Amino acid sequence: MSRPFRFGASMIVPAPAEEWRAKCRRAEELGYDVILVPDHLGMVAPFPALVAAAEATERPRLGTFVLNAGFWNPALLAREVATTDALTGGRLELGLGTGYVQAEHDTAGLPYGSPGQRVDRLRRTIEELGRLLGSPEHQPQPVRKVPLMVGGNGDRMLRLTAEHADIAAFTGARPVPGDTAGKLLPITPEELDERVARYQDLAKGRAEPAELNLLIQLVAITDDPEAAVRPLLEHVPDLTVEQALELPLVLAGTLEEITAKVLAQRERYGFSYLTVLEPYMEAFAPVVAELRGR
Numbered sequence: 122m123s124r125p126f127r128f129g130a131s132m133i134v135p136a137p138a139e140e141w142r143a144k145c146r147r148a149e150e151l152g153y154d155v156i157l158v159p160d161h162l163g164m165v166a167p168f169p170a171l172v173a174a175a176e177a178t179e180r181p182r183l184g185t186f187v188l189n190a191g192f193w194n195p196a197l198l199a200r201e202v203a204t205t206d207a208l209t210g211g212r213l214e215l216g217l218g219t220g221y222v223q224a225e226h227d228t229a230g231l232p233y234g235s236p237g238q239r240v241d242r243l244r245r246t247i248e249e250l251g252r253l254l255g256s257p258e259h260q261p262q263p264v265r266k267v268p269l270m271v272g273g274n275g276d277r278m279l280r281l282t283a284e285h286a287d288i289a290a291f292t293g294a295r296p297v298p299g300d301t302a303g304k305l306l307p308i309t310p311e312e313l314d315e316r317v318a319r320y321q322d323l324a325k326g327r328a329e330p331a332e333l334n335l336l337i338q339l340v341a342i343t344d345d346p347e348a349a350v351r352p353l354l355e356h357v358p359d360l361t362v363e364q365a366l367e368l369p370l371v372l373a374g375t376l377e378e379i380t381a382k383v384l385a386q387r388e389r390y391g392f393s394y395l396t397v398l399e400p401y402m403e404a405f406a407p408v409v410a411e412l413r414g415r
Contacts, residue, residue, distance in 0.1 A: 211264030
């Protein structure tokens with residue numbers, strides 16, 4: 122049986138206090154279940170932004186989407202997590218990843234490392250967080266066990282996700298080799314099939330199945346979906362319009378067509394938790410309303 126849908130809005134645009142609270146309230150009004158923040162230089166600091174979001178709202182969970190493990194010392198991160206969970210009344214969901222933007226590490230004066238080193242760093246962070254926050258002696262204490270999301274598509278990341286994560290997050294894209302600015306290229310539906318199948322194989326021994334998340338990169342409710350995806354082709358010139366419209370991270374078409382695609386992707390991949398970027402929060406709201414409770 123399919124999980125019911127959850128929907129998250131990733132708030133990527135910094136704003137003054139009242140504007141920040143207003144747009145978090147708007148996300149709640151639109152029916153989003155989770156208000157999320159990224160962990161990139163030039164965007165909001167995750168934990169104070171989530172505390173402010175909690176003060177402005179009542180229902181949504183608050184999540185990091187996702188923290189860059191290379192930015193965080195595990196002991197200091199445990200303090201942030203526990204404090205933020207307490208200040209948000211137990212509404213925190215913690216998302217963690219390896220980080221994929223070398224330029225941000227360079228700017229911060231922090232080591233970046235090889236892909237393998239970044240996965241090792243993330244594993245150490247997850248294991249140390251579990252040890253610290255699981256100890257009754259750790260102060261401060263979170264309100265309850267904070268759900269963990271892990272985001273990534275590589276084999277070692279999928280193994281780590283299968284071992285530890287309550288929420289498995291897939292990007293539907295991969296970093297461009299050699300690019301230091303974080304450029305991503307979308308993967309095909311068939312490639313995503315293989316990645317999800319690999320995760321499911323690694324997760325067979327779990328006591329409880331994880332929730333599967335997909336980040337949606339473009340939303341357009343329109344009678345002309347081809348026009349909506351043409352700007353994407355400027356960044357990925359090898360794609361045809363037809364291929365762009367088939368991408369799992371693209372939702373373009375009428376409300377009925379988008380709703381049908383979301384339902385089909387839940388059936389095909391298991392994605393019941395969808396995240397949209399803040400610029401598409403309003404556009405995606407009719408889909409949220411259409412799929413509420415399904």
